[in-house]
Amino acid sequence: MIERIDNEVEMLERHLRVLRLVIRGEPIGIVQLAEELSIPDHKVRYSLRVLEEEGLIEPTDQGATTTQDLKGYVGRSNGRIDDLRERVAALAVDRGQDAEGDAAAADAHASEP
Template identity: 50%
Template sequence: MIDRLEKEVDMLERHLQVLRMVIENEPIGIVKMSNETGYPHHKVRYSLRVLEEENLIEPSSQGAIQTDHTEEFVDDLDNKIDSIVDKLRTMRIDDTAEIEN
């Protein structure tokens, strides 16, 4: 159960890293992103597809570019992450608490 969550967080981290590269270097292509991040081409391509489906980037003839929705998403990202972190903290089991079987 926790392993799946960790994999999802790793994937989200990759998507956000790819988004950051698009924002900072647009237009940018898969090969350059793969070389700079060390992620294989297929993983960069998947992240680009996810970001495109979320309407955060769009393809151009020279590579990926941001959309009109990217800035709003980025502006709200820290709040969303903080909210998730807070929720995860409430799920912790206190070391001193006894777990009843």
């Protein structure tokens, strides 16, 4: 289970690395992205496709460029990443925690908005 989550986080990290590089160097092509990030072309293509589907970038003849939707996304995503970080930290398994502690933690999480 943890390995699947790790793989998802790794993929998200790659998408965000691609996005940062597009922001910094737009327009930018697949070959340059792959070289600068040291990842295979096919993974860059996949990340670009995901970012395009999210409306954050668009392809041009010169390479990928950002869209107007990017600014709103950055503000929202940074807050959500902070929230996820806190949630994951709270999930750490404590071998000494008893069943009552587990139930209290579950109740506290269930009452969150």
